[in-house]
Amino acid sequence: MSGPDEGLIASVERSLTKLVDFVRFVGLALRVQFTRVPPRDVFITQFVDAGWGSLALLTMLTAFAGLNLSVQSYASFERFGGQDLLGMFAGVGGVRELYPVMAAVVCGARIGANLAASLANMRISEQIEALEVMAVDPLDYLISPRLWAVTLALPLLCGYADVVGIAASYAGAVYQLDLDAGSFMTQIQEQVGLVDIGAGMLKGLIMGWLVAVIACFHGYSVSKRDGADGVGISTNLAIVHGAVTCIVVNLFLSWLIYG
Amino acid sequence: MLQTIGGLVVFMAQVARATFSRPFYLRQTLDIMAILVQRCIVPVGLAVAPVGAVISLQGIAVFKLFGAERMLSAFLGTAIIREYSPALASVMVAAQAGSSIAARIGTMKVRGQIDALAVMSVDPVRYVVVPGVLACVLVTPLLSVVTNLLGILSGWIFAVPLGGVDHGAFMDNLTAQITPMDLWVGLGKCAVFGLGVGMIAGYLGLNVGRGAADVGKAANDTVVSTIVLILFTDYVVSMALLGAGL
Numbered sequence: 001m002s003g004p005d006e007g008l009i010a011s012v013e014r015s016l017t018k019l020v021d022f023v024r025f026v027g028l029a030l031r032v033q034f035t036r037v038p039p040r041d042v043f044i045t046q047f048v049d050a051g052w053g054s055l056a057l058l059t060m061l062t063a064f065a066g067l068n069l070s071v072q073s074y075a076s077f078e079r080f081g082g083q084d085l086l087g088m089f090a091g092v093g094g095v096r097e098l099y100p101v102m103a104a105v106v107c108g109a110r111i112g113a114n115l116a117a118s119l120a121n122m123r124i125s126e127q128i129e130a131l132e133v134m135a136v137d138p139l140d141y142l143i144s145p146r147l148w149a150v151t152l153a154l155p156l157l158c159g160y161a162d163v164v165g166i167a168a169s170y171a172g173a174v175y176q177l178d179l180d181a182g183s184f185m186t187q188i189q190e191q192v193g194l195v196d197i198g199a200g201m202l203k204g205l206i207m208g209w210l211v212a213v214i215a216c217f218h219g220y221s222v223s224k225r226d227g228a229d230g231v232g233i234s235t236n237l238a239i240v241h242g243a244v245t246c247i248v249v250n251l252f253l254s255w256l257i258y259g
Numbered sequence: 260m261l262q263t264i265g266g267l268v269v270f271m272a273q274v275a276r277a278t279f280s281r282p283f284y285l286r287q288t289l290d291i292m293a294i295l296v297q298r299c300i301v302p303v304g305l306a307v308a309p310v311g312a313v314i315s316l317q318g319i320a321v322f323k324l325f326g327a328e329r330m331l332s333a334f335l336g337t338a339i340i341r342e343y344s345p346a347l348a349s350v351m352v353a354a355q356a357g358s359s360i361a362a363r364i365g366t367m368k369v370r371g372q373i374d375a376l377a378v379m380s381v382d383p384v385r386y387v388v389v390p391g392v393l394a395c396v397l398v399t400p401l402l403s404v405v406t407n408l409l410g411i412l413s414g415w416i417f418a419v420p421l422g423g424v425d426h427g428a429f430m431d432n433l434t435a436q437i438t439p440m441d442l443w444v445g446l447g448k449c450a451v452f453g454l455g456v457g458m459i460a461g462y463l464g465l466n467v468g469r470g471a472a473d474v475g476k477a478a479n480d481t482v483v484s485t486i487v488l489i490l491f492t493d494y495v496v497s498m499a500l501l502g503a504g505l
Contacts, residue, residue: 057483064490068342071497076337079436085321092321097313106486109354113479121472176498228471232362235475239354239482244305247347251309254316259421 025217029143038145046149049114054107054157061106062099062161066168067176069094074177086179087187090169095192097254099161100200104207104246107157109239111150112215116238119219120231126224143220147212154208155201162197199257207249211242270384270462274392277385287390295356295398300405303351307406310343311335311414319422329428331418333436339410340437340445346493348403349452352395353485357456358478360391364464365474373465388465392457399453400446407445448496455488456481 069090077083119142122128131138166188173179215238222230314335322328364387367373373383411433418424463477463484 057487060487061490064494068490068494068497071494071501072338072342075341075497075501076334079333079337088321092317093314096317105350106483109482109486110479113482117472117475117479228474229366231471231475232359232366232478235478236355236358236362239358240302240351243351243354244302247306247309251312251316254313258320259316 021221022214022217025221026213028139029147029213029216032137032139032144033147036140036144038148039141042141043145043149046146047153050107050111050150051153051156054110054153055160057110058103058107058157058161059164061102062164063168065098065102066090066094066165066170067172069098069165070169070172070177074173083177083179084183085187086173086177087184088191090173090184091166091188091192092196094165094169095162095196095200096258097250099165100158100203100207101246101250103158103161104154104204104211104250105243107154108207108211108242108246111153112211112238112242113235115146115150115212115215116219116234117231119216120222120234123220123222124224124227124230128220138220143216146216147209150212151205151209154211155204158200158204159197162200166192202257203250203253206253207246210245210249214238214242214245266466267462270465271458273384274388274458274461277382277389278393282385284386284390287386288393291360291390291394292398295352295394296401298359299352299355299398299402302355303348303402303406304409306351307339307344307347308409308413310347311339311410311412312417314338314343315414315417315422319418319424328418328422328424329432331422331424332414332429332433335414335418336411336433336437337441339414340407340441341448342493342497344403344406344410345399345445345448345452346489348406349399349449349456349489350486352399352402352453353456353489354482356395356398357460357481357485360395360457360460361464361467361481362474362478364388364391364461365467365477368465368467369470369474383465384461388457388461391461392454395453395457395460396450397453399456400449403445403449407442444500448493451492451496452489455492456485459485459488 070086073086073089073093074083077086077089119128122142128138128142131141170181170184170188173184174181218234218238218241222234226233315331318331318334319328322331322334364373367387373387376383376386415429419426419429460481463481467473467477
């Protein structure tokens with residue numbers, strides 16, 4: 001993070017260099033991701049860690065988000081007497097937007113922070129250089145399996161979040177707000193199809209890759225002289241940049257898909 | 260688990276006592292506030308602005324089914340001001356500020372600076388934690404004012420020029436449906452969430468383990484546990500407000 005005393009021009013220049021580095025890193029990552037098969041054991045470890053490891057957190061968060069969606073939309077709709085349409089809104093708003101984005105932002109924060117911290121740690125303890133010395137390409141061995149793992153895990157998490165979220169918003173609407181269960185379900189069935197869930201998972205795929213590549217970039221590009229502080233900074237940057245990217249990219253994806 | 264809860268309660272009592280008794284470290288608080296505003300305003304703005312656009316984008320389709328596009332702005336306004344702007348602004352404050360506050364306090368603890376303060380008979384909670392907590396409580400609502408405007412502006416862009424809703428109808432419904440109460444609810448939520456961010460960051464920072472890796476873990480845990488706390492509190496508050504009819 002830039003200090004408060006730094007001049008504007010210097011900080012713009014620094015951000016631009018960083019951006020160029022990032023684009024270059026994306027190029028390398030894409031090449032290594034699609035030209036060679038990633039080492040299987042690393043991939044599996046990372047996949048389990050990203051997917052299974054996020055499950056408890058995601059379940060808890062989507063449950064609350066689903067309940068929230070029902071309660072809050074109820075409060076807004078009540079003003080113009082539209083509370084009977086809650087199912088439709090909870091379905092559309094939740095499945096198309098809220099649950100996929102939340103899965104990406106929250107799991108992205110957790111996964112991205114782990115990725116960045118572990119890669120940065122390897123960098124400052126010279127493990128990455130050690131790989132190079134042993135003629136193992138670190139991009140191939142470290143980055144590619146991580147990218148694949150997160151890219152493939154996040155869509156599954158998004159699909160799972162949809163299920164938990166709908167169940168929670170149903171529970172909120174029917175048991176807490178005393179809405180009619182049948183009409184709630186009918187509205188969801190009418191409005192939400194497999195296409196929407198598929199679209200959510202597609203969003204998950206794209207956002208998952210972005211989260212992973214951003215986190216890997218921040219972790220991998222730590223320099224040794226930053227030391228332990230560098231680990232903290234890169235973790236923080238991975239979380240913040242990942243979350244902002246997910247939210248912004250989601251808008252453009254929704255625009256493309258539904259606009 | 261019980262130990263953590265007990266520790267947290269004791270910690271909260273310490274912070275409360277230190278906040279409302281002399282000496283106050285006003286200078287530290289203002290410094291941290293300035294840094295927080297500087298660092299958070301861009302990520303927070305970037306996170307909330309697209310949400311308004313998405314609400315308009317999806318809302319228009321739903322409202323069109325009933326020919327009620329003009330009501331969109333009422334829904335957009337309340338959703339942004341009451342719900343999304345506070346929740347998202349606080350999540351981003353947690354990600355950006357909470358983690359760095361936790362990391363800063365954790366680093367001080369690891370380096371023994373916290374103990375050094377205690378030796379100099381400066382209460383570390385008073386000197387290090389309270390300014391951070393106060394800064395979070397004050398800065399989050401400030402940021403949310405900006406994000407309210409940004410969210411509604413981006414919602415307007417997707418509703419009026421791109422979605423074909425009449426500008427007059429949009430503005431009329433916006434001003435007619437949003438009450439001062441909505442604004443207060445939104446700002447109040449922000450302050451509560453900001454308090455949560457500051458408290459958790461302070462607690463996890465002070466109770467950090469031994470090494471640099473533990474500092475990273477404390478920063479990380481701050482983000483994740485604050486997000487959980489924010490969503491949970493949000494739900495409880497929404498239920499309470501719905502029950503109270505506000």
